[in-house]
Amino acid sequence: MKDLTLSAPLPAREIRRGPRLSAGQRYFLLSWLVPVLLVLAWEAASRAGLIRAQVLPPPSSVLNTAWDMIASGDLFRHLGASLLRAAAGFAVGGALGFAFGVLTGFSRLAHALFDRPIQMIRAIPFLALLPLVIVWFGVDEIGKIFLVALAVFFPIYVNTVLGIRQIDPKLLEVARVAGLTRLATVRRIVLPGAMPSVLTGVRYSLATAWLALVIAETLATTSGIGFLAMDAREFLQTDVIVLAIVIYAVIGVAADALARALERRLLGWHPNFAKEAQR
Template sequence: MSDLAIAAPVRAKRLPRQPRFAVRRLLPWLVPVLLLLAWEALARFGKIPPYILPAPTKVMLTGVALVQDGTLIPDIGISLLRAASGFAIGGAIGFGLGVAVGFSRTAGLLLDRTVLMLRAIPFLAVLPLVIVWLGIGEGAKIFLVAFGVTFPIYMNTVLGIRQVDPKLVELGKVTGLSTWMLIRRIILPGALPSILNGVRYALATAWLALVVAETIAASSGIGFLAMDAREFLRTDVIVLVIVIYAAIGVAADSVARLLERRLLAWHPNYAGETRR
């Protein structure tokens, strides 16, 4: 049999991969696009009153107008700064507590129950006390974000450390690794998938906490923009703010997933995602 006859089936198998790859990339956007088109059509034909839910094109034009008058971009920047500051503080606290409890049974006995009790407190229950302590300034908003972010990172850090295979730890000890090298080369890499999963949950929680803070006690930010629009029955601005929250949330999750693919390229469960 000739080389050409052998190569032909191979090419025939490889050709469909590109269309399948394109379909996989486009398929997640199918439902959102269809919903937008249906929303636009229903609003255009008067099936949905504008004061209940304005058309997507109206919301987009409102966003353009707010950008042009210098309102929207500063408010988005303020909200992002609050979320980033609270995430950094809460993430550092959660990771530190998680490492302490994950490595020490004594620390677990002292801290774990208290942390879980604090985790059960809703944002709205804590908000009045935070306002009494910190007022309605930036400190209160950053505190609420940090408060919400701490627990997902703490719990996933503890879980990740405790799920590291004991055989790998024993192997590291047998090969003569010091305690620090054992932690750096075996325990933390083994716990990293769980820690990064906690980061993804914490990003969603950070936005939830920020929404609570900005809609109740704020004079700037996109949450304040929505509350101000409510006073004037500006449904288009309220929907715009919801869309912005959703877009930022999706972008933050995409960054977290990219971080997973980069830091976990060695992991067999993430190697396929890295190549795609």
């Protein structure tokens, strides 16, 4: 006879559930917890009268100011000017930093000729160079791009040289035994091995680029986020000043996220970055 007994109900743990967040998604949401709590506490303290609006306006006031500037088009005009300067300076400084880093990393002669002067210039603060930049380029766009390019050059240069010098000698020996040419060794072993350090330099240079841009936009100019903040200071518009600071912070987060995405794409072969990409 056939077994007519009813099948036992499924255990509770086997009941199908909806999609769950991955570990990477949970940590991403957790990373925004503290900033959100700080903004909420800031708004609450402002509404309670603990923080005067003239000293630090509430986030709602800053948001209204941003909306008004978006409606008038002023915010996009200033933001576009700053982004163009940062992009141009990053392209010039990054290309030169990588080129000189590869040159001094591979050649002891180039290292002896160029490294010490580069390190001496790297130690000079941007503010000390500002009067000389004005003498050289005036107050035109070239001077601002020059300061950004100079700020970008050094992190990429230092990390490129460091990455090349830290290549495992055993890998170079394997390349020699395998009969790889010098060009093939550089392309298949040296540059991929140095890439984590190079991309670390890119992340640092993205931060220093905006730092240099703030200084550069204090020169005689009529556009840019730095100009927006300096102009607002003259009229004691603290909401505009705070808005400029928030824009810099948002751009910094976006630039860092872009650098991380670049790392995951270019370093998919690396065990550490491969694990991060799978999360």
